Amino acid sequence: MIQLRNIEKSYPLASGRTYVLRRINLDIREGEFLTIMGPSGAGKSTLLSILGMLDGEFDGSYSFDGVEIHGLKPKERLKLGRLYVGFVFQSYHLLDDLTVYENLDVPLSYRNVPRSERASLVADVLDRFNIVAKKDLFPSQLSGGQQQLVAVARAVIANPKLILADEPTGNLHTSQGKEIMDLFKRLNEEGTTIVQVTHNEAWAAYGERIIQLVDGWMEKEVEKLEAGS
């Protein structure tokens, strides 16, 4: 589904350029669960941004389902990203002024989904994630785990092909983290491709494959670990 070839990302500095990503070559299959690990500043989030089509300022080639992303204009790139990619962030990033229901409704309204269809999709997701009772609450009235649950629900509501999760359990207790990771696993089993960034070895093991980034370079790739449970 995804092919990255010689991806490089750099910023100009007075003394030359500073590189965040160096010659990244990576293939991600449809339905795969990939984990990206590495120390702070290794370029994990940058790679995620490029994969999510939020960042188009890179060298190299990026192909998504046969579409050459690196050749697209920003507007087209963002549009494609909206269509195929869902995000889950470490700090949940729910919209504070909106209720749970509205947080789930917003991505659909941004995609011009008709109102009646939105209502049924939101109802379905609320049910699927078992948060019907929370639908009228604001994010501040939820626990961290519940907020991340809503964030994951929001990421999947538009039925994306790819979910990018940037340290989704970073702010959660272990038990809450496990619930979220189990949820990812389930989604993956249902066919969604997932790429997660994590520092946690146990959560990393949920992935079928782990890649390590160090100072922007892809250091090693570990295939098919036993999924933690």
Next chain:
Amino acid sequence: MVRSCLQDLRHGLRTLRRNPGFALITVLTLAIGIGANTVVFSVLDQVLLRMLPVKEPERLVFLSPSRFFPGANIGDHCISYPAYRELRDRNDVFEGLLCRFHFQAGLGCQGRTERTEAVLVSGNYFPLLGVKAALGRTITPEDDRNPGAHPAAVISYAFWQKRFGSDPQIVGRTINLNGRQLTVVGVAEPRFDGVELGVSPAVWVPVMMTEQMVPFLRRFITLEAPATGWVQVFGRLKPGVDRKQAEARLAPLYHSILAETIPAAVNRRDEFLKSTLDILPGQRGISLLRRMMTTPLWALMAMVAIVLLIACVNVAGLMIGRGVRRRGELALRMAIGAGRRRLVRQLLSESLMLALLGGGAGILMAGALSPVLVRSIPVQESTLSLSTALDWRVLGFCLLISLGAAVGAGLIPALCTTQLELVPALKHQASAVVSRARLRRVLLVGQVALSLLLLTGALLLVRSFSNLAGLDAGIRSSGVVSFSVDPTLNGYPRKQVDATYHRLKEQLENAPGLESVALGMVPVLGGSVMDSAVVAEGYQPKENEQSATHVNVISEDFFRTLGIHTLEGRDFRSTDSGDAPLVGIINESFAHHFFGKNSPLGRHVGLSNDPAQANIEVVGVVADSKYEGLRESMPRQLYVPFQQSTTLFGMTGYVRSSLPSAQVATIIRRVVQAVDPALPVSSLRTLDDQRARSLATERLLASLAGLFAVLATLLAALGLYGLLSYSVASRRAEIGLRMALGARISGVIWLVLREVLLLCAVGIATALPVMLVLGRLIESQLYGVAPRDPWMMGGAMLLMLLVSVLSGVVPARRAARVDPMQALREE
């Protein structure tokens, strides 16, 4: 689309509810700008823009002699009745031509006489304007048949309500107008107020009744006088004919009409034959008020537009600041699928809500302030017809500028705020902040520049007003109470009018506590003028010299009462009667112009172009004094005693007394009542008040300009304060580090103040060239101060600088109190 817009509005409202402080400041800021614009527009619309409430007003035109009607003129833009009649009957470009003549009338009804406004109109006046009667009928062409044979009157709806309590039986009743009985034939429709803005006539009378209605003007005004311009003419263009075509086709007709109607014996006949007619737009009627207020009102409109612009810039600055704080939220919205256009729309819907709330508050403000502004418009109180109600036009304007403000204040912040580097924004990194702060600085420079323009304009206008207010008018106005009476309006013959004035002066002089009493036909500093061509014995006028001189018809003791010094000769005496040789008193400027350094006493002058008519002996010379208003330079004046004047209308009485003015006013009313119970007193006020009224326009402009300048400066100061507070907050770590490295408190304060001074300096530099150009626009409103007066400009800059520094004091103190360790730990 509609649903998602509503969703944006709902979310926006919720966001604002969560930020009540931001919402309140923004709404108030916009309310000031929108309210000020609404209140000024409500008056400007009525005076300058609104069409007459008549049928198809856009086809109405006003016919005006190109320069002036060459003969005698009673009123502005007038032609003779015979010329009107011939034009009406022989033109092929108008559906009809109507004429009118506005006059003051004494209206007696139910045993009460009051002064009011009346208009003589042609029979086609109402039909041509398409104005119907609310009750009875209007004046019709049937009332245009025979002079003196149509004693009919149509009264205005407002007068019917006020004076007759909306009596449905009014038609058929008689009223007494200037001593003549007229039958009320109808009441005009409610919204019709005539064709002259600022004049609300109570009565319309057929022009055939001219000699009966204005007998005191019989010498000038008759239906057959060919060389006296006294009727104003409106026409309705035929469909398909424009003003230029009408003007071209009317020119030969007008010329031949004048050739036929002006007799060969008329003085300066060739000038008549050379004169032409202009066809002017008539859809807004005519108005002295409009001529007087056009520049001041547009100047005020420009000022409030600047205030609104500053308010918008201020709000834009606040929104940019808020946008920076919301960049995480906006980036997130983008990350979950929102396009930039959608985000801009959402942010604009928030600013729209703020602007509409500001508009609502602005309307409330305008509703309260509109009556204050209307009261400040310098028109005669009895004829004021400006509404203080905010109608749909004003509300529409308010809505329009609210929408403009929403876009003006919201668009740039929305565009900037949504130009995001998504990844850093999601991680709350500050990379986006720098460019926004720069934009806020640019906006603030604009604010400072605009405020400075208003400040300079306000200082110039205040200085100009103070120059005028402190001017020596040559009159000792304190302790003088003035009032107006007009026995001619009661239809009295001349002898009775003279006797009334004599009795009035005598009885007032006998009243205890009154020091001196005088009468004068032209009220001093009242904006009225009576001019005449003048010849002087032994004086040879230069070629093309304008000999027009101000004339006043006065009683004895005029100079003593008004404190005008007699320099030579004597005052008028009771023996200067109609039978005695004609005498006159001149002022210094007159004496100097016509007689040079020689004594004018015993020399002769005349109210004519003909040297043979120099039949008035100069018996006195008085000091110069202002006549029409304070703005004029000291004019040449000739005074004649009222007993010897062939023309005599109403008089203004002047009473000097050390008693309180209210007490003097009571005495005046009592004495006038005793002299003639049917004689109404009007314009009773102190001469100081009259002097102040003559500066009403200047006062209005100066006070409002001052108010708007203060508002603008406060808004700019708020903007500066906001930016500096934000700047200090975002530089806490840097300031902490500097302090940790040994920076002194004064150095930290200077760090902040340097920024404000720099912004102010750039603002001043931006405004300076504009100040130099725009000064010319208000030049006509200035007196005794140049539009580029360096002191005023320097003062405004200094004031701006001071306000800017003051707005930086609190953020500077806040910066100085930063705890280095804590600030660095936060970082």
